[in-house]
Amino acid sequence: MTSACTRLALALLSAVLSFAQPSEPPQQLTFTPYHSNGIYAAGEMVGWTVTPGPVAPSYAYKWTIRRNNAVVLKEGRLDLSSGKATIEIAADEPAMLYVAIEPYAPLASEQPGTAPAGKPESPAPISITGGNTGRNTGLYAVGAAVSPARIGLSTPPPPDFDAFWEAKLAAQAKVPINPQLTSVPTDVPGVEMNIFVLDALGSKAHGYLAKPAREGKFPALIQLQYAGVYALNARAAAQRAAEGWLILNVDSHDKLPSDPSGNIPRNYQAIGNTDREQSYFLNMYLRDSRVLDYLLTRPDWDGTTIVLTGGSMGGQQTFALAGLRPEKITAALVCVPAGADTNGALHGRKPGYPYWPSDNPDALKTALYFDPVNFAPRIKAAVMAGIGFIDTISPPAGIWTVLNQIPGPKEPLPLLESEHDNLTPRKVRACPERTRELLNLIVNGGKFQPEGIRP
Incomplete structure (x- = not known):
């Protein structure tokens, strides 16, 4: 395919995707946090x-406050007859609070205050739309952090964690x-662009390498990928190179970055999940480390600057690589990183x-x-880490x-109204914007100095 044809195909695909992008559903409720x-x-x-x-509410709503979106703390129903209502609870320990606000009946058939006190309502079989969680199911959610800097480990690390990974890196x-x-x-x-293939322990690492088409030495950027199996965005890597980066855009899988499938199983994340020697994530993390070996x-x-960046599973890989090779990494910039806790x-x-199966002790030990x-x-x-306060795919308690x-x-970046980035992309914008700001700073010779919690 010629370059002109390629550009035309991409433009048509972009137009189709833009047309298919659903508009944000009309909102029946507005939430203003005390803080x-x-x-x-x-x-x-x-x-x-x-x-x-x-949009005027057309449903009656109930709400449930859950600690870390798991332990129910308090329940109630919204009464907006006076024009406003409150949802509140006394915070008693470090945690993330998740509040689910669910419609349970058309407003005309259920007025606030008519149900017996303390009796939960069952969702009626009605067609419900709207909500703020990106699903258009009528569900609203809000979240809050309580003393988040004190949220600690739920489970201690394996005693041989360091020894296990040191042995794997030595073998590689x-x-x-x-x-x-x-x-x-x-x-x-x-820009000069290449596909790279590298030998790693047990598999091969693949991706795009791009750099300015001139002599010189450049700061390095390693881009790690979110979950799924897909062809990587070569043009995005080239655009980073045009900014002055030596960039390696790394495929999460043992396949060419231009290949949309590579015969990779769609349930790859569950492969080998009861054995640390067989887990799919073992070779994934080792491939990431091998890319760093090559960069060096x-x-x-x-010779100085190496930045890691990624969202969701790319953030998961970023944290893993930054921990595996701490002496080499300058900065790690992640949005809604997955895999924690x-x-x-x-x-x-x-x-x-x-989603390591919580009913399988071997899987949780491997995890x-x-x-x-x-x-x-x-x-x-x-x-820098963006944290979605109502994220159910990368739960915020784990990121904290x-x-x-x-x-x-x-530098934690609270994203108060954000579910996962694929569900509420407009609510997550502050994180890619902060990432771009920091990358521009670093590529132009500046130093990223975290500012603590970003407002």
Whole structure:
């Protein structure tokens, strides 16, 4: 396919996707937190003032407050007859609070205050739309952090965690990298682009390598990928190179980055999940480390700066690599990172992706070797992390746990209204915007100095 044809195909695909993108459903409820930053100290009253949204409510709503989206603390029903209502609870311990606000009946058939006190209502078989969680099912959610800097480990790390990974890295170090580069065209001017293939322990690492098409030494950026199996965005890597980066955009799988499937099982995250030697994440993390090995050999790296970045499972890999190779990483910038707090379900915390089965002791034992919280104490890089307060795929309690184990400087970025980024992309924008801001700072010779919790 010619470059012109490729651009036309991409433009048509973009138009189709843009047309298919659903508009945000009309909102029947508006929530104003008592604290605008969503953060409270233990002992404070946590709450929200609820008012009708731009669209008049057509349903009666009930609400449930859950600690770490798992332990029910309080329930009630909204009474907006006076024009507003409140949802509140006294915070008693460090945790994330998740409030689910669910419609249970058309407003005309159920007026507030008519149901027997304390009797939960069952959702009526009605067609419900709207909500703020990105699903258009009528569900609303709000979240709050209570003394989040004190949210600790739910489960201690395996005693041989460090020894296990040190042995794997030592074994991989004996495998020649054997880099293979294949030039690929790009329509981004002033950029050289290649597909790379590297030998790793037990598999091969693949991705795109792009750099400015000139002599020099450049700061390095390693881009790690979110969950799924897909072809990587080559043009995005080229655009980063045009900014001045030596960038390696790493496929999460043992397949060419241009291949949308590579015969990778769609349930890859569950493969080998009862054996640390067979887990799919073992070779994934080792491939990430092998990419870093290769980067360190390149004469066009500036010898100083290596930034890791990724969202969701890419954030999970970022934390793992920053912990595996702490002496080499300058900064780690992640949005709604996944994979943390894998044993949380045993301790009153709702688990998230990759959903290690909480009823399988062998799986939960294996999970601890791949949990970002156990890599965190080794991280020396400056860290920025976006945290979705109503995220059910990357639960926020787990992300705070990771940050609280990192001994160095970090910058939590609360995203109060954000579910996972694929569900509420507009609510997550502050994180990619902050990432771009920091990348622009670093590529131009600046230093990222975390500012603590971002407002």
